Amino acid sequence: MNLSLLSYLLDNTERGLGSSEQDYILMYAIARAFQVKRVLEIGTNKGLSAYTFCQAVLDNGGTPEIVTVDNWAQGDRREHAEHLFRAAEVNRYIRMVSGESTTVVPTLGADLGGFDLCLIDGGHGTEQCLADFHACKLLAPLLLFHDSLTAGVKAALQTVTREGWRVQGFPTRYVEGDGHGVGIALATRPTE
Numbered sequence: 001m002n003l004s005l006l007s008y009l010l011d012n013t014e015r016g017l018g019s020s021e022q023d024y025i026l027m028y029a030i031a032r033a034f035q036v037k038r039v040l041e042i043g044t045n046k047g048l049s050a051y052t053f054c055q056a057v058l059d060n061g062g063t064p065e066i067v068t069v070d071n072w073a074q075g076d077r078r079e080h081a082e083h084l085f086r087a088a089e090v091n092r093y094i095r096m097v098s099g100e101s102t103t104v105v106p107t108l109g110a111d112l113g114g115f116d117l118c119l120i121d122g123g124h125g126t127e128q129c130l131a132d133f134h135a136c137k138l139l140a141p142l143l144l145f146h147d148s149l150t151a152g153v154k155a156a157l158q159t160v161t162r163e164g165w166r167v168q169g170f171p172t173r174y175v176e177g178d179g180h181g182v183g184i185a186l187a188t189r190p191t192e
Helices: 003-012 021-033 048-059 077-087 101-112 126-136 151-162
Strands: 038-042 065-070 094-098 117-120 142-146 166-170 184-188
Touching: 021 048, 021 117, 021 142, 021 184, 038 048, 038 101, 038 126, 048 065, 048 077, 048 094, 048 117, 065 077, 065 101, 077 094, 094 101, 101 126, 117 126, 126 142, 126 151, 142 151, 151 166, 151 184
Parallel strands: 038 065, 038 117, 065 094, 117 142
Antiparallel strands: 142 184, 166 184
């Protein structure tokens, strides 16, 4: 992992990254350990997680295929992500898609086939998180849920577990601001 670039970005980007440095390190480690190449991300924000997945695939000697979906309702986030991807020279590996995940993801699955991993980090209410889970569960054997310590995602993960997925939680802390719990949960598809 190009930790110097990631550290620089984390140290020099305004507040509101959406994840903690611990989260990016976990995303990177999971992507490397499972040798993923094709990643679908719901919730681009400023692009750091898409960049992290891209770097993990490159460090594994692979060619990344990252598709990131966001409704871009939060101001200049898209421009920030585009700038990051160009500056890190990974923009050729990342396809940015605009729209609501519940509408866009089913279409992407039909158009692009499967993925190795999906990151679910859009809406964090139970209903939205479950909609994203149902859209992604047939697309990838590995699902990462960000903000897994929030009430909505926790409730959604109970359904994920009931559907036979194995869920492993990784509690993390959001050190900017109030230091609240963030967390990442890895769900692996049940074997048949």
